[in-house]
Amino acid sequence: MRFIPCLLAGALLSPLAQGAESQNWLLRLQEAEQRQEFQGVFVYERNGSFSSHEIHRQVREGQVREHIQQLDGVFHESLRTNGQLECMTGPRYEQIMENQADGLRRVQPRTLAQWYDIRTAGQSRVAGRETVVLSLRPRDQHRYGFELYLDRETALPLKSLLLNEHGQPLERFQYVVFEPVEQPKLQAGQACRPVTNREVRSLEEQAWRSEWLPAGFSLTRIVEQRTVREDAPVAWLVYGDGLARFSVFLEPWREGLSIDQRSQLGPTAAVSRRLATDQGDLLVTVIGEIPLGTAERVALSIRSGSGVMLQ
Structure with missing residues (x-):
């Protein structure tokens, strides 16, 4: 039998098979968002501006808590529970309207497939870890496209790109350090001011x-x-x-x-x-x-x- 490289074999999969595979990864992502604990460092790029951040994520009794601290520029940190802001520090405090968090986003693959062409687009490595690349291309001009690089072990996104209609990146989120751990350190500093709803x-x-x-x-x-x-x-x-x-x-x-x-x-x-x-x-x-x-x-x-x- 003639040998077919893995990437070529993936390209030869039927659109139906590729769709089923990509939707399965999105379902894994949805579950991981509710259960997976980790810590890491990520970079965020927007409009040519870069910033780096440290994150610790803890899951206890259905409560997802995240502590994020900016590592460069003006000091900023925040603590959220299920997407709801509990406290923050730094110059952005006065600019935020309380109670604006809308909880964790729920990904529904079957619904998304009506508005996005969802496909597996290959493999890559991010933060030293193997990832599967998902491509989500909009079916109309009223939304942007996405590329998600999902960790093979946890199914969490280690990198995401928001793309314009020409496929050019508008926003980049990418881990440079990612560690799945149990009971990660999660404690805000004394300067983290409680946000009163x-x-x-x-x-x-x-x-x-x-x-x-x-x-x-x-x-x-x-x-x-x-x-x-x-x-x-x-x-x-x-x-x-x-x-x-x-x-x-x-x-x-x-x-x-x-x-x-x-x-x-x-x-x-x-x-x-x-x-x-x-x-x-x-x-x-x-x-x-x-x-x-x-x-x-x-x-x-x-x-x-x-x-x-x-x-």
Whole structure:
């Protein structure tokens, strides 16, 4: 029998077989996110800027806790439980709206396959460990593509790339040290300031609506909270497709606010516009890792639903 190299054999697999294999890896990733403890050092690149971080991750009785400390530049650390910020230190503290974490993201392979072409794309090594490369290419122009380098042993992502429509990296996350360990050290420093969750009022799904959404995106959260500095009411809507997410913020209009702003900083689009309602004008802001044109279309489609005004 003629010898076929492993990579060539993988390329000869049917699309159905490749799809089943990639979905199996995503299911393993979903399980690992809930169970695997580790510690390591990773680098993060965005807009040509690099930073390095140390992370310790602990899982106890269904609670996933992560302590992250920046190793270069201005000192910054944070402690989260199930994605919820408990404390942080550094200059970013005052810029964060409390209670903004939306918990751990749940990956649903079968759902994602409707919006992304998911395939295994070979093998690689990251942080000295063997990985399987998954390619997730969007099926439309309203979301970005991803490459995930999953650790063969744990199925956790040791590297991820967020790619634009030309396949060029917009954002890079990559471990340089990764160690699966039991009971990793996890303790915030004394300067890590507790974050107090301000009062959050749940809103009905009909309170606000978007007359247009990219296919596959649905509302995952809608609440009203108050800003840290002005103590002003803000409605916060989160939309996701199972992988990508964006947020819509609505706040009462006041003089001095900028209107009809649009910007793209790496993968993050930000669009704001003034919205006239029967009960007063609002400022609508859409922020997320989606193309700028998609964010603009969402911002233009936001409407008041059940007539509920911010309080």
